[in-house]
Amino acid sequence: MILKAVELFGFKSFGEKTRIEFREGVTAIVGPNGCGKSNIVDAIKWVLGEQSTKTLRTSSMEEVIFNGTEDRKPLNVAEVTLILSNNEGHLPLDFDEIAIRRRVYRSGESEYAINNAPVRLRDVKELFFDTGIGKSAYSIMEQGKIDQILSSRPEDRRQIFEEAAGITRYRQREVEANQKLLRTEENMVHVESVLREVEKRYHALKAQAEKVERYRALSEEIFQIEIKQSLLKYRRIEKALVRHRERLRERQEERSRLKEQIHRLNDSVEDSLDTMGSLEHDLARYQREVYGLEVKRHSLSSQMTLLSEQISEIEGKISTDRVREQHLRDRLLRIESSIVEKEKEYERILEERRHIQSQIQEWEESIAVSERQIIAFEQEIADSEGMIGELEREREHLHGELANLTEEIVKELDEGLKRSNFSAKERVSLSHALRESLDHLLARIRHRREILQDFKRLGNPDPPFEEWLEEMARAVEQARDLYAAYLATEPSFLEAFTAPEGIITKKRAIDNLLEDVTKKIQSSRERIAELQTRIREVRTRNEQRRKSLEDLRLTSTRIATQAEALRETVNALLRDKEETLSLINQIQKEVDLSNRRLDTVKASLHALEREQKALLQEEASCREKIVQIERNIKEKNSAISSHENEIKQKMGELSRLQEDVERLQVEVARYEEEIKGLETYFEDQHGRSLREFLQMEVQENPGDLARVLAEKREERRRLGNVNFMAAEEFKDVKDRYEFLVSQLSDLNKAKENLTTVLQEIRRESRELFLATYEKIKVNFHQVFRRLFGGGRAELKLLDPSDPLESGIEIFAQPPGKKLEHIGLLSGGERSLTAVALLFAIYMVKPSPFCILDEIDAPLDENNIGRFVELLREFSERSQFIVITHNKKTITGADNLLGVTMEESGISKIVTIRLLGKEEPSYAEDIV
Numbered sequence: 001m002i003l004k005a006v007e008l009f010g011f012k013s014f015g016e017k018t019r020i021e022f023r024e025g026v027t028a029i030v031g032p033n034g035c036g037k038s039n040i041v042d043a044i045k046w047v048l049g050e051q052s053t054k055t056l057r058t059s060s061m062e063e064v065i066f067n068g069t070e071d072r073k074p075l076n077v078a079e080v081t082l083i084l085s086n087n088e089g090h091l092p093l094d095f096d097e098i099a100i101r102r103r104v105y106r107s108g109e110s111e112y113a114i115n116n117a118p119v120r121l122r123d124v125k126e127l128f129f130d131t132g133i134g135k136s137a138y139s140i141m142e143q144g145k146i147d148q149i150l151s152s153r154p155e156d157r158r159q160i161f162e163e164a165a166g167i168t169r170y171r172q173r174e175v176e177a178n179q180k181l182l183r184t185e186e187n188m189v190h191v192e193s194v195l196r197e198v199e200k201r202y203h204a205l206k207a208q209a210e211k212v213e214r215y216r217a218l219s220e221e222i223f224q225i226e227i228k229q230s231l232l233k234y235r236r237i238e239k240a241l242v243r244h245r246e247r248l249r250e251r252q253e254e255r256s257r258l259k260e261q262i263h264r265l266n267d268s269v270e271d272s273l274d275t276m277g278s279l280e281h282d283l284a285r286y287q288r289e290v291y292g293l294e295v296k297r298h299s300l301s302s303q304m305t306l307l308s309e310q311i312s313e314i315e316g317k318i319s320t321d322r323v324r325e326q327h328l329r330d331r332l333l334r335i336e337s338s339i340v341e342k343e344k345e346y347e348r349i350l351e352e353r354r355h356i357q358s359q360i361q362e363w364e365e366s367i368a369v370s371e372r373q374i375i376a377f378e379q380e381i382a383d384s385e386g387m388i389g390e391l392e393r394e395r396e397h398l399h400g401e402l403a404n405l406t407e408e409i410v411k412e413l414d415e416g417l418k419r420s421n422f423s424a425k426e427r428v429s430l431s432h433a434l435r436e437s438l439d440h441l442l443a444r445i446r447h448r449r450e451i452l453q454d455f456k457r458l459g460n461p462d463p464p465f466e467e468w469l470e471e472m473a474r475a476v477e478q479a480r481d482l483y484a485a486y487l488a489t490e491p492s493f494l495e496a497f498t499a500p501e502g503i504i505t506k507k508r509a510i511d512n513l514l515e516d517v518t519k520k521i522q523s524s525r526e527r528i529a530e531l532q533t534r535i536r537e538v539r540t541r542n543e544q545r546r547k548s549l550e551d552l553r554l555t556s557t558r559i560a561t562q563a564e565a566l567r568e569t570v571n572a573l574l575r576d577k578e579e580t581l582s583l584i585n586q587i588q589k590e591v592d593l594s595n596r597r598l599d600t601v602k603a604s605l606h607a608l609e610r611e612q613k614a615l616l617q618e619e620a621s622c623r624e625k626i627v628q629i630e631r632n633i634k635e636k637n638s639a640i641s642s643h644e645n646e647i648k649q650k651m652g653e654l655s656r657l658q659e660d661v662e663r664l665q666v667e668v669a670r671y672e673e674e675i676k677g678l679e680t681y682f683e684d685q686h687g688r689s690l691r692e693f694l695q696m697e698v699q700e701n702p703g704d705l706a707r708v709l710a711e712k713r714e715e716r717r718r719l720g721n722v723n724f725m726a727a728e729e730f731k732d733v734k735d736r737y738e739f740l741v742s743q744l745s746d747l748n749k750a751k752e753n754l755t756t757v758l759q760e761i762r763r764e765s766r767e768l769f770l771a772t773y774e775k776i777k778v779n780f781h782q783v784f785r786r787l788f789g790g791g792r793a794e795l796k797l798l799d800p801s802d803p804l805e806s807g808i809e810i811f812a813q814p815p816g817k818k819l820e821h822i823g824l825l826s827g828g829e830r831s832l833t834a835v836a837l838l839f840a841i842y843m844v845k846p847s848p849f850c851i852l853d854e855i856d857a858p859l860d861e862n863n864i865g866r867f868v869e870l871l872r873e874f875s876e877r878s879q880f881i882v883i884t885h886n887k888k889t890i891t892g893a894d895n896l897l898g899v900t901m902e903e904s905g906i907s908k909i910v911t912i913r914l915l916g917k918e919e920p921s922y923a924e925d926i927v
């Protein structure tokens with residue numbers, strides 16, 4: 001984390017909006033006295049939550065707002081923003097850059113914001129817990145702070161040690177826990193005092209409530225006994241009522257049953273009289289029926305004889321028809337087999353005809369193809385003849401051109417020869433001379449060879465070669481001269497003749513064209529002759545095809561006639577078949593008809609037989625019924641007289657029952673009236689219905705109940721006056737009392753928890769503090785020796801038994817001096833000692849950035865050197881912003897910021913980066 005920038009507006013001398021950018025390493029802020037350097041430090045402290053006006057060097061918080069100058073009006077708001085880079089996550093916020101802003105208005109309103117979101121001062125403080133940064137931490141060191149470190153009160157030094165130990169957070173938690181503990185104890189005291197009050201009332205009301213309780217219990221018991229007494233009476237009457245009702249119901253049922261029986265007997269007598277009437281009527285009817293049935297039976301017998309004769313006649317006709325039908329079926333089989341035969345023959349002929357037809361079609365198609373071929377050949381002949389005409393016209397034209405060209409060649413040749421003085425005579429004589437010379441040379445060579453052979457034969461070893469060669473060379477020279485003279489006679493213009501664009505070349509081209517044209521004419525004529533031969537051939541073939549076609553057509557016609565005749569034969573056979581089939585059908589119909597008639601006649605005969613049988617049965621049954629009816633009439637007569645006797649007896653019984661029923665009805669009404677009276681009395685007495693308690697069981701006897709009731713009533717009377725409100729009041733007080741007791745117990749538990757937490761915090765704080773303190777102690781001695789070039793320094797806990805409260809004493813022994821309490825050191829020595837302590841702390845817990853405001857002022861040249869060296873060393877780990885007037889410190893810085901007051905009373909920032917290189921003179925001026 002580094003401090004990237006500070007933006008100020010309206011803060012002290014920064015009346016204009018100013019942004020001060022910081023970089024890593026050591027930055028020196030320089031400028032004349034009173035130009036506003038320390039105001040920058042104040043601004044940073046202010047944003048970090050400084051509330052002390054003394055530390056801010058003002059008398060009130062509004063004084064930090066720009067007060068105006070002679071030329072500028074005062075402002076109403078002061079605002080400072082710190083911009084920190086949080087790439088390494090030192091601060092517990094998930095942002096790479098954090099902007100913390102504080103604003104104060106003249107009205108006194110103040111506000112904080114982190115990344116533009118409004119926050120509380122507490123949030124800002126918590127953000128920097130244990131980072132070494134903060135209004136009272138060690139990241140900002142100024143003369144006042146040096147004094148604080150070295151002040152005579154050892155307790156004041158503790159804070160920076162605690163910050164380095166990282167126990168600020170624990171301190172905060174401890175304070176909070178202590179506050180909570182205090183609040184808990186206060187609450188306990190309060191709860192206890194209220195509880196005491198409530199407890200007194202609780203006991204007083206408890207006794208009254210118990211009396212009310214007893215009174216209510218007795219009343220309830222009395223009520224219960226009274227219910228039981230009433231229930232016993234109620235049940236007694238009810239029992240009698242039920243018994244009487246049951247008896248009444250029995251008598252009524254008996255009466256109904258008797259009435260029913262009498263009614264049934266009357267009905268039965270009436271039914272018997274009705275039955276008698278109908279029986280006599282039936283008897284007469286059956287006697288008439290028997291007579292009728294005898295007559296019917298005789299007529300049926302004569303009909304049945306007639307039908308049997310008809311059946312024999314029909315059966316004879318059916319057998320004759322069946323013989324006829326068989327004859328016809330044999331004939332039909334014969335006809336069908338000849339139809340199949342003829343159909344096959346017909347199919348074969350048709351197949352043959354189809355075959356011939358397809359042949360005819362093929363011949364016709366090939367004749368048509370040949371005709372088209374002839375037409376194509378004739379067309380090609382016509383085209384070739386047209387082309388021959390054109391070629392002949394071209395040949396004629398080329399002949400004309402050739403004649404003209406030949407004339408031109410002759411003319412040009414003559415002119416060329418004339419121009420070149422060509423002499424044919426001279427050329428011929430030179431060619432003769434050349435030939436002669438060469439012949440002469442050849443003859444000489446042959447001659448010398450013969451001489452050489454003679455020399456060899458004669459054995460003369462030395463022929464005159466030199467002489468011969470001399471002679472030969474002369475002869476060759478002569479021939480060469482002649483040849484040169486011959487070449488000189490050749491006319492030079494001939495070359496132009498034979499050149500590619502020369503006239504001879506043109507002639508050759510025309511010759512070639514003529515040859516081409518002649519060849520083309522020749523080949524076209526050959527093609528015409530060939531085509532004519534092919535046309536003749538094709539026509540001859542077509543003639544033969546036409547003849548074959550004619551034969552095929554004749555055969556086809558003949559086959560068609562045969563097919564027609566066969567079709568006729570088949571049709572005749574089919575007609576014959578139809579006729580035979582219809583005859584067979586007719587016979588079958590007749591047979592069916594005869595069969596149906598036979599069935600009908602047989603059915604009629606059977607029906608008559610059945611009818612005859614039925615008549616016999618009916619006659620028998622009628623006779624049986626007559627006997628039965630006569631017996632029934634007798635029985636009915638005796639039943640009627642018995643029923644009439646029974647009715648008389650039952651009527652006597654019925655009048656006795658009627659008297660019983662009327663008496664019981666009077667009894668039941670009396671018991672019902674008694675129950676109603678009991679219920680009304682109970683309701684009047686208790687305001688509740690007795691019916692609510694009908695299910696209740698009563699074990700006791702009436703005597704016991706009466707005795708207990710008298711006792712309970714006496715006890716209740718003895719209770720005297722009762723405060724019925726006491727019970728309700730007691731309930732409220734009891735709830736409150738119990739609530740307070742439970743609260744007190746909760747508070748006790750909370751107190752115990754807080755005490756444990758506090759012990760834990762103190763234990764951890766103590767361990768952390770001691771570990772850090774020991775490290776700082778060792779570092780302090782080492783850094784001191786470096787800064788002083790020797791000597792000794794020590795830290796001491798004033799009360800080692802309570803390190804969290806103990807003051808810290810500093811002892812220092814500069815080289816060559818005695819170990820002394822720091823109060824006795826010189827100003828410079830004190831500053832150097834404080835710086836040593838500061839760096840010793842940094843070694844344990846480096847603060848991410850550190851601001852030193854003129855802490856080098858009291859140091860001499862030697863000490864400044866060592867201070868700057870240490871500063872540079874530590875700048876590897878932390879960012880240092882140093883306000884200084886010292887040139888050595890300035891020279892040791894990486895960056896320079898100048899503060900000026902170009903306009904009186906308004907601070908302005910000038911950035912000077914490379915001191916002594918880019919703008920040395922300006923830096924010097926500012927310093």
Ligand SMILES: Nc1ncnc2c1ncn2[C@@H]1O[C@H](COP(=O)(O)OP(=O)(O)OP(=O)(O)O)[C@@H](O)[C@H]1O
Nearest residue numbers: 012013033034035036037038039063064065066067
């Ligand atoms: N509220 C304010 N409005 C305007 N100017 C103010 C206000 N408060 C302080 N100043 C001016 O700020 C200046 C003091 O600035 P500061 O103490 O930062 O100077 P410095 O550069 O640290 O000086 P030195 O080097 O002497 O310590 C004074 O001129 C004072 O008038």
